[in-house]
Amino acid sequence: MRLLHIANTDLEFELASEQTLPLENGLRRNPIVHQLQFLPFLYKEKEDGVFVTDKPLENFPLSDPYLGYDQVEVWGHSRAVAEWAQKHNLKYHMPPWDVVKEVNSKAFSFLQVDPLPNAELITSWSALEKWIAKTDGPRVLKSCFGLSGQGHLHLPCHLEKIKSFAQKEFCASRPIIAEPWVVRSLDFSTQWLIGTDQVISYIGSTVLQSDEKGRYSGNIIGAPIPELEKHKEIVVPVLKKMAAMGFFGNVGIDAMIWGDSNLHPIVEINARKTMGWVALQLAKRLFPNQTIKVSYQAQGHKAPLLPQGIIKPNGEVMRFHRNLYVDD
Secondary structure (H helix, E strand, C coil): CCEEEECCCCHHHHHHCCCCCCHHHHHCCCHHHHHHCCHHHHCCCCCCEECCCCEECCCCCCCCCCCCCCEEEECCCCHHHHHHHHHCCCCCCCCCHHHHHHHHCHHHHHCCCCCCCCCEEECCHHHHHHHHHHCCCCEEEECCCCCCCCCEEEECCCHHHHHHHHHHHHHCCCCEEEEECCCEEEEEEEEEEECCCCCEEEEEEEEEEECCCCCEEEEEECCCCCCHHHHHHHHHHHHHHHHHHCCCEEEEEEEEEECCCEEEEEEEEECCCCHHHHHHHHHHHHCCCCCEEEECCCCCCCCCCCCCEEECCCCCEEECCCCCEEEC
């Protein structure tokens, strides 16, 4: 089967909005999304194609986006992709959109396991004021849809900043996740696939690396992960629940070990492909049985994995200021 890959890494923006942008507009939404649309070139099969909006400066083999493909393969299920595929007579299957939104929400993740101490799901400004008053120390507020730590607000901070963050979510009828910012000794993820027949397949695990604010910086493949088997035992029933709801496709589940070896088995569920999944595919294809790191920061003189710039349709050259690298 020949697949046409689309790396719609703007999915969280689509989930948070009532409007659906045309696919091309979404893939040009910001420089990071714009660059990451080239990710499938790292993991696709030789006969597969990749849909991209713009010509890379590097000599990438671009393919005809509409001919000879059996099915569209996405980064994450999307109404924008569904509309685009229908327009171009391409086969694409996705779960119901309300299911996609529900399982990708951090509120759904929060409710699947016991919360961190003093953590709450907040649905109003008055409830948030009470929570802030009765807690202290480093804390974090999380929006339901946000990736790589971008939907986080760290407390303490100015009251007006908290109000602006909270009211945006409450006006959209979305709760806020309020948690202590605990000392973490290890962040990790597991990658899964839920089949259309509801069969759950385990793909692999990665150690997650992030900065002091929880923003993604890289994945390590091949490093030992304590409590991995316990984590897997806990998340399999959650994955079966998602399958019973009608979801199918890739799922990445983030977890952490904090304090005195405490396992928090589900930090968040990403019902889509993730950078951890990409790292596992790279390791399988190019670095079998090795420990590697895929990150946004090069160690030494490594070649970047993605284009460093593109040429827009109007001829303008756009250069990207960061890239992915592999270190072994």
